[in-house]
Amino acid sequence: MSEAFTLEGFDLDAFVAATLAEDLGPDARDVTSEAVIPASAIFEGVMDSRDAVTVAGLPIAAAFFRALDPDVEIELLVRDGDRVAAGTDILRMKGKARAMLTAERSALNTVQHLSGIATMTRAYVDAILGTGATLLDTRKTIPGLRVLEKYATRMGGATNHRMGLWDAAMIKDNHVAVAGSIDAAVRRAVEAGIARIIVEVDRIDQIEPALDAGATHLLLDNMKPPTLRGAVTLIGGRVPTEASGGVRLDTIHAIAETGVTYVSVGRLTQSAPAADIGLDFASA
Structure with a gap:
């Protein structure tokens, strides 16, 4: 699936940069990943939903991983707006382990928050x-x-x-x-x-x-x-x-x-x- 994401009034690059800067702090470091993970390590990861949800924010999550590893391989397995059952894989990636682990929380926070809103909205609709x-x-x-x-x-x-x-x-x-x-x-x-x-x-x-x-x-x-x-x-x-x-x-x-x-x-x-x-x- 295409990961192109444009939204009127929203600067994706600025949002990603500001969010990562908040998490990385004044020294722009993830001290845990630097200490624990070899620089050459490659990880594959799968994002999945543990509950039945309506998905929102996947292209933004992808942007977090790509910001720290431009060569990351990402596959969006569903689209924003899709309803998925519990246990559904929604995104797969393969990239530099340090970068993936550094971006993980920002990506998840965004998808969890926006999917929570989309899921509640769908129930009301x-x-x-x-x-x-x-x-x-x-x-x-x-x-x-x-x-x-x-x-x-x-x-x-x-x-x-x-x-x-x-x-x-x-x-x-x-x-x-x-x-x-x-x-x-x-x-x-x-x-x-x-x-x-x-x-x-x-x-x-x-x-x-x-x-x-x-x-x-x-x-x-x-x-x-x-x-x-x-x-x-x-x-x-x-x-x-x-x-x-x-x-x-x-x-x-x-x-x-x-x-x-x-x-x-x-x-x-x-x-x-x-x-x-x-x-x-x-x-x-």
Whole structure:
């Protein structure tokens, strides 16, 4: 499989270099590998998943190994976005042992974290199949990792919400409190020429003022399914609707069945556990 990996807004070489520099420290040394492993040693290794997961981040893992040994032989055995059973081999490599062992932790950390996100995301996507709703992620990401984490949610089947503060307005309760009212806040966004204006409402009586002022998307915050259903009926398809707030795997199906366009889930990037993926080496 091809290992070419490009992602808008993400510099793979810089990420790999910074991550390895963090691990190698000011002297750029892996003292354990230097002391224990002969410089000429060659290791073959296989990365495998110990649990059933949705894979994400394999091309990035390959980049870590290649950064320390440009001649390493790497074979990606599955693709990002693939679901694999427990015990599946997902990557095979053969290269200089010191380099492989030095890059191991950085490569595994990345694949475990991103595959954990993709796996949780896939479970949520599966839970709303047939409802017509689309799963969205949020901006609840680890600083510096947003582009990668949102990539992982896509690999799990979700759709990215805003990438940041720049690509849409999202008027929340604190914005409304400072602006004075929902309609005042929305009108100012309209006057500023913002095309996408998402407005958070947590009461039914906020819906019409938001729409009248020019909202293009309503985020229905922390509403129970009966209230959501009534809100969707009132909105009547005038703008897309999004259910948000405290959504869990055991509640998302009932929420999605209310007719909302989207359901957003912060825990996809905020709380996903790392996938159990390991790397075992064997002498060539």
